[in-house]
Amino acid sequence: MSKISHLIEVIITLQFKGLTTASELAESLGVDKKTIYRYISSLNEANIPIYTKKGRYGGFCIDEEFYMKPANLSCEELEALLMASEILTKENGFTKEKELKMAVTKIKNLEVNNNDKLKIINKNSHFGFEQTGNLENLDYKISKINYSISKGRSLSINYFSINRSNLTIKKIDPYDLIFRMGSWYLIGYCHMTGRIEILKVSRIQSLKTLNEIYIKPHDFFLKDYLDDLWAAFNGEKIKVSIRFCSHISDFIRNGRWHIDQNITDLEDGSVVLDMYLDDIRDVKSWILSFGKYAEVIEPKKLREEVKEELRELYIKY
Incomplete structure (x- = not known):
């Protein structure tokens, strides 16, 4: 960078x-x-x-008097930028496709608090911005997160998951708050999944500080945790390929599983679903929900994680 x-x-x-x-x-x-x-x-x-x-x-x-404000672009300007990022690709001879998409992503994140503007764009154009339901503005959310971190208090968060396309209530012990590549991220322990997670603040619909006190583990180091996540922060999407057998191929073929997906038919009636994701952690549970009908082809890391979970299930049963 x-x-x-x-x-x-x-x-x-x-x-x-x-x-x-x-x-x-x-x-x-x-x-x-x-x-x-x-x-x-x-x-x-x-x-x-x-x-x-x-x-x-x-x-x-x-200095509290110093402040960098968003660009405050009009709906037409925002829509034009998003449309340009879809049209200007390497296939069309545009060599700076990756840089343009990263720039547009940063601008979208700066404008994300203007819900009315985003709703107008979603309504009038198929080049829709991600609608994540930001009921509370960025200043308020960050203030609440900072307060909870300083007081060692857990948070109750209503969170929008892109991969699951729904809102989930999470109880989080907030460890840190960072700004990377035009977006704010909350890092903390999720009581629902039993692991440390990174949550995009723009996807938090609402949050509340709880009276429950937590202690951040002494062996948690932000740098170590982030080492495995720099690809996502640098705008590099991860290709996930999943093979679904013929028993459910029609179901997969007729579904819209991700905005950036491709489905390939195989000779034996099965299909391969390719998706390009920022983060692969949420998709593992979704894959496991298909049981024996789904097989991870790539990435290798996700395949190994699914294999390990199945091994633990085999031992348990």
Whole structure:
């Protein structure tokens, strides 16, 4: 990622999170602390009002009067950008397809709080933005998350899952909040799945701080957790291929499982469903719901995870 992108992410992180340490910034951006100090120096040279608070509870903070606002594009401008990202592809001779899609994604995330605007676009065009039901604005959600993290309180979250296409109530112990590639992400322990998850803040419809106290594990390190997720943050989608046997091929063929999917018919009557996902964790449960009728072809990591879960089930039964 370019230095300019990192500098913007530092500014936005300080705007929303308030006092932030060099270690926290380094972990979220995937760089060392020396680089963070150089970034702060560069921003100060550009007259960005970032201050240093020394001491045990010190860190960096930005002047409350300084604020970077979204572009506030019109519906027509937003729709034109999305349409361009669909039309301008490598197949059509456009060599910067990946960069354009990443840029449009960042703009969409900055505009995501304007629900009325997104509804108009969804209603009037098949180039629809993801509608994730942001009933509470970004400032409020981040404020609530920061409060829960500082007080060690669990959160009840109404979350929209793209892969499952529904709203789920999750109880989360919030560990950290990071800004990456134009989006805010909440990282925490999910009591429903029994694992640490990363949730996109724009997909949180509503949230509530609970009275239940939690303690973040001493062996949790943000950098270690993020090491396996940089592909998603860098805009690289993961190809997931699943073979469905002939018994349910019609069901798969007639369904719309993902906005970015392709279905191939095989000679024996089975079909292969290809999907390009940002994150493969939610799709595992969906695949397992088909039992013996579904087989993961790729990626290898997902195939091994399904295999391990089936092994544990075999031992249990």
